[in-house]
Amino acid sequence: MVNSTTTVDPRVATYLAGVAAALDDLRRGDREELLEEVEEHLADLAGESAAPLTSRLGEPEVYAAELRASAGLPPRERASRAALSRTVGVARAAVMAQPWVRPVLDFLTSLRPLWWVARGWLLVSLISVVQWGSWGAWSQRLPVVPHVGSGLMGLLAVLAVAVVSVQIGRRAWGPRGRRLLIGVNTVLALAVIPVLASLSEATARNVREPQVAVSYYPQAPHQGVTSRGDQVRNIYAYDAAGRLLTDVRLYDDVGRPLDLQLGQDPDRRALFDTQGQVATNAYPLRYFEPGTRVVADPSAGPQVVVPPLVPQPMGASATPAPSATTSAPSATTPAR
């Protein structure tokens, strides 16, 4: 049609464009062959008469529909679905052509028995979750086993269903059975989401349970020194007269320097003993003013009033008896 295009009647061009648009979902080869003949036809008609083409042929869409119907081509709507499935087919072929796809698919195929067992577990777990909610759905003693009456019953149920599932997987099914299986598999694959969510929720709750918390506690020992649950950040010592002491060296009951474990701080004043060792246990800790080597208030302390102690000789009775303060030292009570 190369040479004819130069002398195309405008009526032909317009009508042809309309027909072409109505065939635009067809495969390109089919479409071009059809349009070549349509153009030939339209040119013949235009050469015969000056009347508009539509008066003889109707609208381009009608012409195209008639052409498709008599040529055995699908109507436009169904054809676009066919075009979609053709596109999917092309994309699929392109993916399959990749060299890594086959080995990956083979590997996944070899994992099928694993899925057969997993979907058995999923089915029992899903029923358990739907039936009893996250809290009651899981066995407390057996991890990831759904609680069906008991954890053991749940385990047996999973095993029984898994056996059936494997048998189903090994059988060859007809097209109807296969379609049904695809549906069931899809539902169970989607069930992964609620089942795992429920499992993680139940597991998180178990961790918070006291019995588990006890075994958990020693894994994270508290650093430093605590008082009533709060970390101690400084220690102030007062003598019997109620005076704040400075640079008091403190040790624990086994002789280790008492360390508040506050970490490194360049502004903290460091003290050394006469042997050149750092004294980490001299309290209260003092801090320099930022950017200087000066402690602003060396006698700063907490807002407490410390009244002097009533003098009591060492080795006195341990019972704080306010009235009998002057009782004689007792040999029976060891001094602490």
Next chain:
Amino acid sequence: MDTTQLLKGVLDVAVLAVVEEADGYGYDVVRRLRAAGLEDVGDASVYGTLRRLYTAGALTSYVVPSEEGPHRKYYGINAQGKKALAEQKKVWLRFSDTMNGLLRAGAER
């Protein structure tokens, strides 16, 4: 009665018969069908039928260049087309005999 509905069923055999008579291009086949009395035949239907018969293997085709105007795609019948035509002709003749008998008998009553 709407003859376009009747035409749908017999267009294949009609087109085969016309092409068997002599090779022809689309518009030529349309004109010959009309000249034979099938005035209601749709242009696009004839083109579509030619294409379908060709795709099914009942027709051959060849392009004839022309000096003025477009190239023409001619269709000719082949052995498979002839066989199909013979069978469809038989079916049609038996069917039309039956219909004629039925309708005439009805008219005589």
